[in-house]
Amino acid sequence: MFRTILMLLFWTIALPLAVLTGFPWTFLTKDVTxxxxxxxxxxxxxxxxxxxxxxxxxxxxxxxxxxxxFMSNHISNLDPPITLPLIPRRTSVMVKKELxxxxxxxxxxxxxxxxxxxxxNRDAGISAVREAVKVIEQGLNMTIYVEGKRSFDGRLLxxxxxxxxxxxxxxxxxxxxxxxxxxxVMPKARFAIQPGTVTVQFHDPIEPADFGDRDCLMAxxxxxxxxxxxxxLQENSSQKSVASSR
Numbered sequence: 001m002f003r004t005i006l007m008l009l010f011w012t013i014a015l016p017l018a019v020l021t022g023f024p025w026t027f028l029t030k031d032v033t034x035x036x037x038x039x040x041x042x043x044x045x046x047x048x049x050x051x052x053x054x055x056x057x058x059x060x061x062x063x064x065x066x067x068x069x070f071m072s073n074h075i076s077n078l079d080p081p082i083t084l085p086l087i088p089r090r091t092s093v094m095v096k097k098e099l100x101x102x103x104x105x106x107x108x109x110x111x112x113x114x115x116x117x118x119x120x121n122r123d124a125g126i127s128a129v130r131e132a133v134k135v136i137e138q139g140l141n142m143t144i145y146v147e148g149k150r151s152f153d154g155r156l157l158x159x160x161x162x163x164x165x166x167x168x169x170x171x172x173x174x175x176x177x178x179x180x181x182x183x184x185v186m187p188k189a190r191f192a193i194q195p196g197t198v199t200v201q202f203h204d205p206i207e208p209a210d211f212g213d214r215d216c217l218m219a220x221x222x223x224x225x226x227x228x229x230x231x232x233l234q235e236n237s238s239q240k241s242v243a244s245s246r
């Protein structure tokens with residue numbers, strides 16, 4: 001709990017400083033780069049203060065000059081502050097549309113090309129995909145947690161279809177990401193952070209020529225993300241255990 005409090009205290013101090021310096025600069029220049037880098041540094045530093053060690057695999061497979069759609073599993077509130085700072089160049093994400101109603105924050109998020117989404121409205125989800133297409137056309141990355149919500153136990157939940165419509169529309173490579181360890185460090189139902197190691201694995205990009213149809217792409221991404229989970233959390237792990245014991 002002590003390390004969790006230290007992390008929150010750091011963020012409490014760092015956030016106003018980022019706002020006081022980054023917001024005016026962003027409004028003056030219409031360039032969110034400084035604020036983005038400051039926020040990414042603050043997010044990752046806070047996690048390290050909490051005693052979380054991050055092991056990264058596969059970043060060398062990515063070309064920093066290309067745009068990608070990153071599709072990740074989602075286990076914990078720690079996933080974004082761990083994962084997003086690792087993405088090469090700037091990435092956009094989908095955020096609750098309600099946040100855009102705050103005057104200053106909403107304006108900055110629009111400058112930063114974040115995508116508003118109403119998770120309870122199917123038509124709004126389609127609109128969010130269209131907005132995400134515009135973001136990728138600007139040359140930015142897009143990072144999506146494809147389950148749409150956090151898993152309680154670290155096993156994969158059903159995937160949302162929207163990200164795969166987006167991939168087909170944009171015709172850019174998809175990079176599956178497997179996060180493992182946050183189910184132990186900070187599971188869904190717990191506030192305190194337990195020091196430990198989290199692994200973020202960037203898998204080989206799936207090129208548009210290899211997508212197949214939408215369902216085929218979804219199955220490929222799911223299989224790849226699942227392959228990076230600990231064996232006991234992988235799909236059909238019970239059947240694998242029975243088979244191996246024979």
